[in-house]
Amino acid sequence: MYKQNVQLKEYNSFRTEAYAKLFCEPENIAELKQCIADYPTEKKLIIGGGCNLFFTHDFDGLIIKPKLTGITEVSDEENEDEDIFIEVMASEDWDNFVNYCVEKGFSGLENLSLIPGTVGASPVQNIGAYGAEVKDCIKEVIALDINTHEVLSFSNSECEFAYRDSIFKRTNKYIIISVVFQLKRTYSYKPKYFDLNKELENIAFPTIKDVREAVIRIRERKLPDHKKLPNCGSFFKNPYISKEKSEELIKIHFDLPVYPQHDGKIKTSAAFLIDKAGFKGKQIGNIGTYKNQALIIVNYGASDGREIVKFAQTIQDTVKDKFGIELEPEVRIF
Ligand code: EPU
Numbered sequence: 001m002y003k004q005n006v007q008l009k010e011y012n013s014f015r016t017e018a019y020a021k022l023f024c025e026p027e028n029i030a031e032l033k034q035c036i037a038d039y040p041t042e043k044k045l046i047i048g049g050g051c052n053l054f055f056t057h058d059f060d061g062l063i064i065k066p067k068l069t070g071i072t073e074v075s076d077e078e079n080e081d082e083d084i085f086i087e088v089m090a091s092e093d094w095d096n097f098v099n100y101c102v103e104k105g106f107s108g109l110e111n112l113s114l115i116p117g118t119v120g121a122s123p124v125q126n127i128g129a130y131g132a133e134v135k136d137c138i139k140e141v142i143a144l145d146i147n148t149h150e151v152l153s154f155s156n157s158e159c160e161f162a163y164r165d166s167i168f169k170r171t172n173k174y175i176i177i178s179v180v181f182q183l184k185r186t187y188s189y190k191p192k193y194f195d196l197n198k199e200l201e202n203i204a205f206p207t208i209k210d211v212r213e214a215v216i217r218i219r220e221r222k223l224p225d226h227k228k229l230p231n232c233g234s235f236f237k238n239p240y241i242s243k244e245k246s247e248e249l250i251k252i253h254f255d256l257p258v259y260p261q262h263d264g265k266i267k268t269s270a271a272f273l274i275d276k277a278g279f280k281g282k283q284i285g286n287i288g289t290y291k292n293q294a295l296i297i298v299n300y301g302a303s304d305g306r307e308i309v310k311f312a313q314t315i316q317d318t319v320k321d322k323f324g325i326e327l328e329p330e331v332r333i334f
Contacts, residue, residue: 013226016305018055048118056305090120107187131192135161143174271295
């Protein structure tokens with residue numbers, strides 16, 4: 001089951017090179033338990049599609065890439081008419097699953113169409129797009145505790161979801177086995193996100209399928225396909241700033257996007273700040289930002305992940321100097 005000295009280039013969508021000391025692809029829960037039992041003291045990293053992480057050096061430990069597949073519609077006596085519960089194994093492809101739901105008329109995930117990666121990775125960073133976050137459709141997450149080898153169930157609140165964050169991202173203690181989604185059998189479009197509303201403006205009552213197709217069109221226009229141009233999606237999180245800070249910035253940049261939050265803070269746009277700092281479409285050596293979306297860092301051919309980190313640091317320093325705002329990476333760097 002174990003391979004040694006495995007090149008990780010094909011396992012991260014930035015395509016950086018690094019070797020893993022040990023690598024395995026367990027195909028069921030028993031094998032998964034076996035591999036954590038076989039190497040109790042080795043450092044471990046669990047990867048899905050590798051679409052939100054990259055390597056800057058060799059990994060001195062065990063990389064586990066689970067191969068757990070299956071989609072099961074589980075009924076729930078109490079709620080059967082309105083909602084549908086679906087348990088999806090961690091290694092299912094995210095967008096295939098979204099397409100499955102859209103084809104069957106189950107609503108909730110259509111705004112999250114075309115996000116690369118696996119179902120198991122979706123709760124880790126609480127994927128989000130076009131006004132939706134996956135946390136709003138998750139009933140529970142089933143995960144293996146790496147230390148105790150127990151299979152645990154996390155209710156939605158126990159997952160401690162936040163913007164691009166969860167207990168799974170913060171602790172690195174759990175391997176996600178499956179996710180139970182709670183979706184609706186009915187649908188009516190609720191305008192939430194400017195770009196998507198605009199794309200749908202000629203349709204009076206958009207169906208789930210219309211929404212999926214609109215999201216796909218927007219994403220294909222704005223975001224590069226990592227299979228053609230290696231990238232990990234948004235490189236930084238959108239930053240939170242104080243109300244005072246936003247007012248100060250708006251005096252100079254009247255078009256600064258501001259999204260007021262429940263706690264009084266203001267979420268603003270990292271893409272806007274990077275763009276205004278002169279980085280949109282800019283390339284230094286092998287690394288650049290995408291021409292249509294300044295928040296996406298793209299790799300034109302670097303094999304050393306440190307080149308990406310260096311470029312990202314240049315962006316962070318410039319944005320800090322120009323706006324006094326610290327950008328925090330959203331992508332995981334190993
Ligand atoms: N903008 C610019 N320059 C640009 C791009 C955008 O100034 O080059 C400004 C515009 O004002 C625009 C605003 O930034 O209205 C927001 O841009 P966009 O709608 O593209 O969204 P985003 O905030 O940059 C977030 C997510 C994306 C998600 C989109 C769509 C984060 C870190 N990123 O990006 O998620 O697809 O919204 O909902 O929250 C990802 O996480 O990998 C990802 C791609």
